[in-house]
Amino acid sequence: MSAWNYFVQEDTVPLYAYSDMDLVLNVADQYVLTPYVYPSSWPEEGALRQIITLLVVTNLGAAVLYLGLGWLSYQFIFDHNLMKHPQFLKNQVRREIKYAMTSLPIISIPTVALFFFEVRGYSKLYDNVEESTMGWPFLLFSMISFLLFTDGCIYWIHRFLHHKRIYKHFHKPHHVWKIPTPFASHAFHPLDGFLQGLPYHIYPFLFPLHKVLYLALYIFVNIWTVSIHDGDYRVPGPLQEVVNGAAHHTDHHLFFDVNYGQYFTLWDRIGGSYRNPSVLEGNGPLDCIRRLMAEGKISSSEDNADTNGYANSGTKSKEQ
Ligand SMILES: [Zn+2]
């Protein structure tokens, strides 16, 4: 008996015939695409129609999530003083957005291929809580297992991307931003972005997962990715040891070969790459800015003049 059959009652295994439409596709078809967009001669189950719709929906969704969450975070969470940091680049925000918005449509192509297989019923996504013999508790289990699985995979993919033969071709663009803003969160080379997102897409092919939970986790993952770039270094005390937050990820951008993790510090501790965040040791980017202000080397006013002229920030970074 496969794990899937164990978790899903035999008589309610969703068949291709009525489970071939994913949630978002269903809603888009029902309310917009079938009545207003596609000709009636083009059936909802048509492969080409599904691929076109998935491409449009995926690109729109990615742009809305990235720009929406990025903007909210930039306006209300990101400390704009960070833009005075000597390693903050000229026009950085504009460059981050431009890079991400160029990459996201390319990333969407292989991503849509995976979504298409999900929609066609090859994944272990299910529609109703009752379909799982373990019911509601299984959703909680799925949540934890999804986070642990993707965290471990992303750690090793990320470390692989730092391999000296790979790094400069694919991962370097994300490390251009030494002091990232929330808009750096999705600013990856397309292959880098796709590989780091791959564990999220592989999970529902390996393990049963409720469709609504999958969608919620997908949104959560985007929020988290923005949040580790938002310059808000606070993490509740007891969680500082366990959770990989903006404080940890800032050191990844600054010191390059530490804190590769996504949600947890677990794999960095196992893999020997954990570094206690410099922010928590009073030596983070904001401390550096305060020092430079006190020394009169940067202005304390709100304007963010060209800060590229400062050679030494006091936070040594490892350039590769
Ligand atoms: Zn990296």
Ligand SMILES: [Zn+2]
């Ligand atoms: Zn980053």
